[in-house]
Amino acid sequence: MxxxxxxxLLSAAGTVLLAxxxxxxxxxxxxxxxxxxxxxxxxxPEAVAALRxxxxxxxxxxxxxxxxxxxxxxxxxGTSLVSGEPVSGALWLHLRNTLLIAAATVAVAVTSSIxxxxxAGLYRDRWPDTxxxxxxxxxxxxxxxxxxxxxxxxxxxSVPVLPAVVLDGASAPVADLLPAVVLxxxxLSVVMxxxxxxxxxxxxxxxxxxxxxxTARLKGLGAWRVVVRxxxxxxxxxTLNVIAMNVAWLVGxxxxxxxxxxxxxxxxxxxxxxxxxxxxxxxxxAVVGAAVYVLCNLAxxxxxxxxNPRLRTGERSTR
Amino acid sequence: MNEPNPANEPANEAAEAAPAAVAAPAGMVRxxxxxxxxxxxATAGLVLVAVHVLIAVLAxxxxxxxxxxxxxxxxxxGPSAAHWAGTDALGRDxxxxxxxxxxxxLMVSFAATACAVALGTVVGCAAALKxxxxxxxxxxxxxxxxxxxxxLALLVVVTVLGAGPAVIVLxxxxxxxxxxxxxxxxxxxxxxxxxYVTAARARGERTLSILVREVxxxxxxxxxxxxxxxxxxxxxxxxxxxxxxxGANPPTPDWGLMISENRTAMTVVPWASLAPIIALATLVLxxxxxxxxxxxxxxxxxxxxxR
Numbered sequence: 001m002x003x004x005x006x007x008x009l010l011s012a013a014g015t016v017l018l019a020x021x022x023x024x025x026x027x028x029x030x031x032x033x034x035x036x037x038x039x040x041x042x043x044x045p046e047a048v049a050a051l052r053x054x055x056x057x058x059x060x061x062x063x064x065x066x067x068x069x070x071x072x073x074x075x076x077x078g079t080s081l082v083s084g085e086p087v088s089g090a091l092w093l094h095l096r097n098t099l100l101i102a103a104a105t106v107a108v109a110v111t112s113s114i115x116x117x118x119x120a121g122l123y124r125d126r127w128p129d130t131x132x133x134x135x136x137x138x139x140x141x142x143x144x145x146x147x148x149x150x151x152x153x154x155x156x157x158s159v160p161v162l163p164a165v166v167l168d169g170a171s172a173p174v175a176d177l178l179p180a181v182v183l184x185x186x187x188l189s190v191v192m193x194x195x196x197x198x199x200x201x202x203x204x205x206x207x208x209x210x211x212x213x214x215t216a217r218l219k220g221l222g223a224w225r226v227v228v229r230x231x232x233x234x235x236x237x238x239t240l241n242v243i244a245m246n247v248a249w250l251v252g253x254x255x256x257x258x259x260x261x262x263x264x265x266x267x268x269x270x271x272x273x274x275x276x277x278x279x280x281x282x283x284x285x286a287v288v289g290a291a292v293y294v295l296c297n298l299a300x301x302x303x304x305x306x307x308n309p310r311l312r313t314g315e316r317s318t319r
Numbered sequence: 320m321n322e323p324n325p326a327n328e329p330a331n332e333a334a335e336a337a338p339a340a341v342a343a344p345a346g347m348v349r350x351x352x353x354x355x356x357x358x359x360x361a362t363a364g365l366v367l368v369a370v371h372v373l374i375a376v377l378a379x380x381x382x383x384x385x386x387x388x389x390x391x392x393x394x395x396x397g398p399s400a401a402h403w404a405g406t407d408a409l410g411r412d413x414x415x416x417x418x419x420x421x422x423x424x425l426m427v428s429f430a431a432t433a434c435a436v437a438l439g440t441v442v443g444c445a446a447a448l449k450x451x452x453x454x455x456x457x458x459x460x461x462x463x464x465x466x467x468x469x470x471l472a473l474l475v476v477v478t479v480l481g482a483g484p485a486v487i488v489l490x491x492x493x494x495x496x497x498x499x500x501x502x503x504x505x506x507x508x509x510x511x512x513x514x515y516v517t518a519a520r521a522r523g524e525r526t527l528s529i530l531v532r533e534v535x536x537x538x539x540x541x542x543x544x545x546x547x548x549x550x551x552x553x554x555x556x557x558x559x560x561x562x563x564x565x566g567a568n569p570p571t572p573d574w575g576l577m578i579s580e581n582r583t584a585m586t587v588v589p590w591a592s593l594a595p596i597i598a599l600a601t602l603v604l605x606x607x608x609x610x611x612x613x614x615x616x617x618x619x620x621x622x623x624x625x626r
Contacts, residue, residue, distance in 0.1 A: 014459070015459075015462045015463050015466050016466065018459065018460065018462070018463035019463040019464070019466045019467050021463075022463055022464060022467070023467065023475060026475050026476065026479060027475065027478075027479060137604065137607060137608070137611075138600075138604070140551075140603075140607055141551075141600050141601075141603040141604035141607055142596070142599075142600045142603070143555045143558055143559050143562075143575075143599070143603075144559075145559055145562045145575075145578065145579075146578065146596050146599065146600065149578060149582050149585075149592060149596070150596070152582070152585070153582075153585050153586075153589070153592070248466075248468055249468065249469075251468040251471065252468035252469050252470030252471060253470075255470050255471070255474070255563075256470070256559050256562065256563060259563060260582075270471065270474060271474075271563065274474050274477070274478045274565075277478060279478075282474075282475060282478060285471065286467055286471045286472070286475055289467060289468045289471045290463075290466040290467045290468075293465075293466045293467075293468060294466050
């Protein structure tokens, strides 16, 4: 059990490390000189030389990566090329704002998709299932920026109750940002729910056909008890992985949705850094994104282990 | 299943590996078509995709307007007999732009999906057949690529190499091939230990010929479903990129770009945003329905797949 945990943790750390190597390599080693890329083709040689100096480009890439990594581990991602301030300050501030949306989205999407998936699975091929499955397909077929745009149209312009565009800066207090969180959360939840519902529905159908559910039924347990106590825990197991994958998608989806609402989160920071070619910021956001993904997968694996007695005891009996 | 089996591939072995897959290609196409056409949603999906392709090809015949022709005097008009879906802020006919708009999305998406699926299939099969350190190495690197959220990876590539159709195809290939590898590798692993592969190995055939003649025909179903499904995500991803300003360059007619251009004027000319939204949603819906239909016809489980 402990060996398993250690191995899992090490492999997660390895994945993040490898991902940051890939990001670093993509940013630093791809064709052309980075300094020229940043400044444009018609920059003066002096300016290019100065930037090369600032970026330490005259030293071997391996050395630079080692230094960058040593800093990153301590939470220091270097200095922004645009603002000249440490990347980490802006990064954590924007990450905090994005986590507000992400946490709300995960809570809403997971709850609603489990409820809808269970209903669809229990009423297989009857009207509640047909309705939910059609809505799911519709949700999968519209990109999140479309949902967001339609929401802006419907709620903020026709019925102005919620802000369509966020005017607060990244450092606004959480309480000020809360009204702005609602619409992005709804937009992301719609798309995310659509994907998770399918998995929940399938696994509910599988589990309801299994022998232990039949046994529970034959014991004379009430329908509610059979579903909640017997079927649901097993049905949720495969769903966990899909949820973890969707959280990874969330990190990307948030980029688009934040852009629609002008929400000062990590996605907006990323887009700004793309436009201004602020490589240290870009690199930091990509690596943090990868770390979030790996952490979510790790959490899903651990939760699966906690939920599945076979995984727990199986580990033990092999020793 | 009742097709005579060519060469020395025992039919029952193939059937065990993938219950619905039939070894003979012609028979497979016919059975699949028949079961696809029997399922209403799958037919609807294929028809939707076909209509989109036709519209993209025939766009010049369907509208008298050029998609990029500015007409400042007739800007921001509502739907009328002359302009069925109105005009945008530059006076361009919205319907013409929507009809032409599928060209960029369809072409780039098709090229990107084809590259990602082809690369993923080759690497996935190689990893499954060779096994050992190659397999370990490939899977490690893939885990790392998969860990970077697709849109972040795309933005990094686009920042470094600049936006353009070729770069986007390349970037989507890098981002989506790893997921294809995973799926194909799992499918190929199911085929690799079977007797006819062992027999081919014993005959001394090279890995490439084993891959092409023994493994690929038996995982064709998985690869096809993978293609249809990836295509729907690639269309979404590429339109998101266009929306963010990293895909098609103005004034190219493209749905993602149109939505982004016209959303500020949404209260004045809602159809300028709604029309491309409908076009985009119906294309992705068609791809999703086709993928579902194919998966059902072949018994491939697509729900559990990663995005």
